[in-house]
Amino acid sequence: MEYLNFKLIAASVIYSVLGIVILVISFFLFEKFTPGTLRKEIMEEHNNAFALVSAAFMIAVALIISAAIHG
Numbered sequence: 062m063e064y065l066n067f068k069l070i071a072a073s074v075i076y077s078v079l080g081i082v083i084l085v086i087s088f089f090l091f092e093k094f095t096p097g098t099l100r101k102e103i104m105e106e107h108n109n110a111f112a113l114v115s116a117a118f119m120i121a122v123a124l125i126i127s128a129a130i131h132g
Contacts, residue, residue: 080126087122091115 092099099115102108 076130091118
Protein backbone atom coordinates (compact mmCIF):
# COMPACT_ATOMS: atom_id res chain seq x y z
CA MET A 62 0.00 0.00 0.00
CA GLU A 63 2.95 2.35 0.30
CA TYR A 64 2.94 2.69 -3.51
CA LEU A 65 -0.31 4.66 -3.30
CA ASN A 66 1.04 7.44 -1.11
CA PHE A 67 -1.18 10.48 -1.74
CA LYS A 68 1.62 12.98 -1.13
CA LEU A 69 3.84 11.38 -3.76
CA ILE A 70 1.04 11.23 -6.30
CA ALA A 71 0.05 14.85 -5.63
CA ALA A 72 3.66 16.01 -5.91
CA SER A 73 4.06 14.17 -9.24
CA VAL A 74 0.90 15.75 -10.63
CA ILE A 75 1.84 19.25 -9.44
CA TYR A 76 5.38 19.01 -10.85
CA SER A 77 4.08 17.61 -14.13
CA VAL A 78 1.59 20.46 -14.54
CA LEU A 79 4.25 23.00 -13.58
CA GLY A 80 6.67 21.53 -16.12
CA ILE A 81 4.06 21.62 -18.88
CA VAL A 82 3.19 25.25 -18.08
CA ILE A 83 6.85 26.27 -18.19
CA LEU A 84 7.31 24.38 -21.47
CA VAL A 85 4.31 26.12 -23.07
CA ILE A 86 5.45 29.55 -21.89
CA SER A 87 8.96 28.98 -23.22
CA PHE A 88 7.56 27.75 -26.53
CA PHE A 89 5.47 30.91 -26.94
CA LEU A 90 8.54 33.01 -26.15
CA PHE A 91 10.50 31.03 -28.73
CA GLU A 92 7.79 31.68 -31.31
CA LYS A 93 7.70 35.38 -30.45
CA PHE A 94 11.47 35.89 -30.86
CA THR A 95 11.89 33.93 -34.09
CA PRO A 96 11.14 35.56 -37.45
CA GLY A 97 7.82 34.62 -39.05
CA THR A 98 5.21 32.34 -37.56
CA LEU A 99 5.77 28.67 -36.87
CA ARG A 100 2.58 27.55 -38.57
CA LYS A 101 3.26 29.49 -41.77
CA GLU A 102 6.91 28.44 -42.00
CA ILE A 103 6.32 24.76 -41.31
CA MET A 104 2.90 24.06 -42.84
CA GLU A 105 2.73 26.43 -45.80
CA GLU A 106 6.35 26.95 -46.82
CA HIS A 107 7.53 23.44 -45.79
CA ASN A 108 10.57 24.75 -43.93
CA ASN A 109 12.02 21.51 -42.56
CA ALA A 110 14.96 23.24 -40.91
CA PHE A 111 12.63 25.45 -38.88
CA ALA A 112 10.59 22.41 -37.86
CA LEU A 113 13.75 20.63 -36.75
CA VAL A 114 14.96 23.61 -34.72
CA SER A 115 11.53 23.93 -33.09
CA ALA A 116 11.48 20.23 -32.20
CA ALA A 117 15.01 20.39 -30.81
CA PHE A 118 14.06 23.41 -28.71
CA MET A 119 11.03 21.62 -27.25
CA ILE A 120 13.06 18.50 -26.43
CA ALA A 121 15.87 20.54 -24.85
CA VAL A 122 13.52 22.56 -22.65
CA ALA A 123 11.62 19.40 -21.66
CA LEU A 124 14.88 17.69 -20.65
CA ILE A 125 15.94 20.70 -18.59
CA ILE A 126 12.58 20.85 -16.82
CA SER A 127 12.51 17.12 -16.14
CA ALA A 128 16.06 17.20 -14.76
CA ALA A 129 15.19 20.13 -12.50
CA ILE A 130 12.06 18.39 -11.20
CA HIS A 131 13.69 14.99 -10.78
CA GLY A 132 16.68 16.46 -8.97
